[in-house]
Amino acid sequence: MTGRDGGADLKPLPGESPIVVLVRPQLAENIGTAARAMANGGLFHLRLVAPRDGWPLERAWFASSGADRILEAATVHASVAEAVADCHRVFATCPRARHVIAPLRTARSAAEDLVEICRGRGLRSAVLFGPERAGLENEDMACADTWVRYPLNPDHMSLNLAQAVMILAYEWWNAAEDSTPPRQLVTNETRVATKGELEGFLTRLTAELDACGFLDNLPKRPGMVRNLRHWFQRGEVTEQELRTLHGVVTELSRGRMQRGRPAAEDPPPPWGAA
Template sequence: MLERIRIVLIGTSHPGNIGGTARAMHNMGLADLALVAPRCEPLTADTVSRASGADALVHAARTVETLEEAVADCTLVVGASARSRTLPWPMITPRALGERLPEELAAPGGRVALVFGREDSGLTNAELQRCHAHVHIPTNPDFSSLNLAAAVQVLAYECRLAWMEHGETPAASAEKDDAQPLASHEELEHYFTHLERTLIAIGFHDPAQPRQLMARLRRFTLRARPERMELNILRGILSNTEKLARPEQPSTGERASGEPGSD
């Protein structure tokens, strides 16, 4: 179970925090680290010092340019967030996150990403809206900003407790044999791109005046946890709608399989 939990750090500024994160992960039995557009050299003497023997995780980390790439294959993406937002998003506690993990990861192809933002500014709204849910570590309201590696430590600790309690074979897995695979993050993003293009085509959505339309549709869709099959149906509907809206255009070769490419 723990090997299918990925820690994603976005725009980290301090190598020491990357080292501290690696140590916290390895301490709790996590190994999959992804760095999105780090704002520092990830592997420095500070990294190795704070990693205290866990720098192999930094060597093995994947460094990518966007959150998309880091979580493309994940079925559940949870962002660590301190702030309450103008558009409320499903918010869970670290403990509730831990309790959800065994069933999440028992689903076919299940993979979970825990996403942590920049030391100074956290996650952007766009990044937060790419998450199924936000997790908030309870803190002193007068001093709420946790050190990055400390925040990873707390969530990794909850992951380990959940794993210890439920082991590799949660009770729910037996009932899940006929469950369909959930859509991956990448498939969902292809869908949202397709959806937005279609809404523009039918004159329902003006990107110059977005009014949180896409954010609301994202929230709704992510809350439903679509299966891949369901997403294919939705994309079929969008393709047909697009054809009606722009009958003069040739088919764009839109694919519903979720492969990267035309959109």
């Protein structure tokens, strides 16, 4: 059995997208997991500069979790200069301060730049990632025009190679491809209740609380009713949740009546009604 079973049906999306350049990677597993991270974020072009153990390496396929086609299309280069020779812009990840004047970006702002470069202008770009042990050297950095540094805990900024690729791939996907709303309420088969439906429940609840004596303290009654209303109005209660709450009130009311307490006056329509 080998790690090459065809993998996922991965192919580059239309238009230019950044090239991931792994400079002198040391472990096949790291190359494979970096390819996996690339596939997660919609990056499909991989170039390897002087991999320590040569290429191809079977263990990379085992570690890629189906990102086989990225590994199969990867090209090997003798130097960083050779790997980026056909690129118009080159970014380099740089965790340490350097005594060089250069534009510095976070992963998010770098991704925004890359979208403008690749999709907006149709230019070819690359992002350099250094060896696992020490990162990129000064000679490697000299091939880049923009540096990328991740804003992480300054007391512990250590990332493995796949993590570094994943952060950039995630930001690229969010900037270039993803249309997922940043905030949403997942309601599945139900929906958010209308204000009218919520008002119907709150009216019924207040009547039942009056009937059971919970709101008998007249000076405090307005504030207690407001607190209940604010609680339910604050969130997006769903129609199904209101049905459940109506059922709860029905059972509590039934129990009270069985104990001899009167029912609320002018009860609303059955709780299941729209």
